[in-house]
Amino acid sequence: MVGALPRVPVTHAPVSHWFSRPPRRAGRSDRIRGPRPSRKAPPSASPPGPKDDAALGGLDAARLDRHWAVDARSCVLLTQAFAGQHDARPGGAVTLLTSGQHLGPLPGEVAYAAAKSALAGITVTLADQLAEQGIRLNTINPGPVDTGHLTNQARRSIAPMFPFGRFGRPDDPARLIAWLATDEARWVTGQVINSEGGFGRWRPRGG
Template sequence: MSAPPLMGRVALVTGVSRRQGIGFAIASRLAARGFELFVTHHRPHDEDQPWGGDDLEVLMEELRAQCVDPGQRVVDMGVDLAEDGAPEAVVGQAVGEFGHVDVLVCNHARSGGDGVIGDLTAEMLDAHWAVNARSSILLVQSFAAQHDGRPGGRVVLMTSGQGLGPMPGEVAYAASKAALAGVTMTLADQLADVGITVNTINPGPVDTGYMTPEMMAHVAPMFPFGRMGAPDDPARLIEWLVSDEGQWMTGQVLNTEGGFARWRPPSS
């Protein structure tokens, strides 16, 4: 059997810390396509959430099991991307391990510690900006600096559905994610000169383990197919974008929501 066409390329994927997360689904698909992986996680954030954190050693072994060649490597790094210098350190570590990084997927995000107008503080806004927007832009900058122009340069950012409907109680999160959608075209224009495509994905509502049965019952009728999004749904699109087949797609904000309609009231 011939080797997968992407064998030997290297992908840096952030936010790979939970089996039910989108990051793990993305990394799994790329491992199966022959990518070497450098993945990041920040366990303290997960432990502060109701769903908690997974055993990272077990998680990395599960990723390695999905590799298609014994020579493929999966390297992981724990990091708080809000810290000064962290994005640059991540890219530097990845380059030190593999020599070059072909693909950057900024999947990490800050959840919680948000509010509505009237409850917001500068600290809340700054915390979301630092993790969701600032670190992603700095990761892109460091990634572009090490890219040598070879074919396959890709950047994928993650936004949310803030441009399609309201996100009640998530002003800081929505603002920081809107920044990534808003800067996509500008980044794509500049990085096209060095052979890198830049696209941003809105995965829509995805069941990553945080949804209660009550939430599920409320949201599921808003999908024409009658089900929530699964982590593998956006992962399939990202797999295509970073492949050779996705080379003509750049500067786009893509909504992979399964027809989700925020304005459609749930069936009674």
């Protein structure tokens, strides 16, 4: 996304810890909730962001591995853990988030694009296996979303590339994610869905 999320500390509890606590009420788990991030975590525990990425010529194994660990590996392991505790009743749903790397280049973000491409590429394979347990899995590309960290210059430059004249807002992809979790979407699985508000990479930028 163009608007980067805040760099919050990352906890290093094993994935199994996310599912190890008993539910507060009877019934199956319908969402994943991780441990609260520690406010005392060192800066080095923050997830990689755009400043930790590079174009060809500026990459190294450590940089690629950091993005893979946060942007792809964690999602696959969480999906596996969720499936492991699911009771196989219909209604389970997993939604992954990719980016628009399959629709156009992400200049200077090779590590991020590679990791997010992995999620889009594995969607059908994961969905096929999870169907046996009554779990649907889809991946969403939310397009450029203004999460509150865009500069005014970025807004002026990119906004004209949207036919509605504005960036995506966090509730735009959130509504789609919420719908995919309902029975109304029970026939939708294995899809990579682009929800970009008509974002046109070919449209001229603003001044």
